[in-house]
Amino acid sequence: MENNQSCIRVFADKVQIENCRETLQANEKAFSQLSGLLALAGNEVRLKILFLLEEENELCPCDLSDILGMSIPAVSQHLRKLKDGNVIEGRREGQTIFYSLKQEQLTLLRPFFKHIINQNLKTA
Amino acid sequence: MENNQSCIRVFADKVQIENCRETLQANEKAFSQLSGLLALAGNEVRLKILFLLEEENELCPCDLSDILGMSIPAVSQHLRKLKDGNVIEGRREGQTIFYSLKQEQLTLLRPFFKHIINQNLKTA
DNA sequence: GTTATATTTAAGTGTTTGCTTAATTAAGAA
């Protein structure tokens, strides 16, 4: 945005624009956090993982690899992102690590799961 | 996944895994569509645009550029993605194009907007 | 100890993303 060729519209509502700017600023943190979560869920593989964890309660990378038909490292890297994003957590049992959804983000995620189920009902 | 070194766990629940596979397959379309929408909303700039359109009803690329503090082409490209994703639509008025949310996807989007507002209340 | 299993991490790579600047299209005003 070097060359500010901003199209200063004649009819631009300066007050409205200023209000919007303030709203964004006031919610800065919320936008950043929420978009982060949505970006995580915005990957089809990760969305499936989240959905499966909701349905099955907990699953290990090995199972997910089988279910999703993709390599273990690929799954593991997705799980790491979800863990870093505070969406899932792992519990060790011997050599196996069981991942599950963290309660924290569930409020936001549940509508997605419901939506998927609903779509299914529509098709049926 | 050439070299199927799949860790066939001793305790793996084959029935569970098969059920999961079927669930994924049955909802294939829903996963692809929903992850597409979430990927759109998973970009901070686009999330802000969607939020602003909800609040202000409609806005033009020029206004959004001012509000977001980014170049018009950058905004325009985000709008295009949202339009291609069937999330927003444009209405021409002279040289100006006003974008607004499409009713269609609003059911899924509204919880996000509410969440942002709620976060704000918490902070205040 | 050695070996096997479950998982993670690291390095490499092709693809996608999101911006930039410049060119183009579209409508209105002179």
Next chain:
DNA sequence: TTCTTAATTAAGCAAACACTTAAATATAAC
């Protein structure tokens, strides 16, 4: 028509993504 404004499109590019294969880590079994 020419000029200005609003918006889009195109080309280029750095950064992020999502996989791959190979190496490393961690626990359990022998």
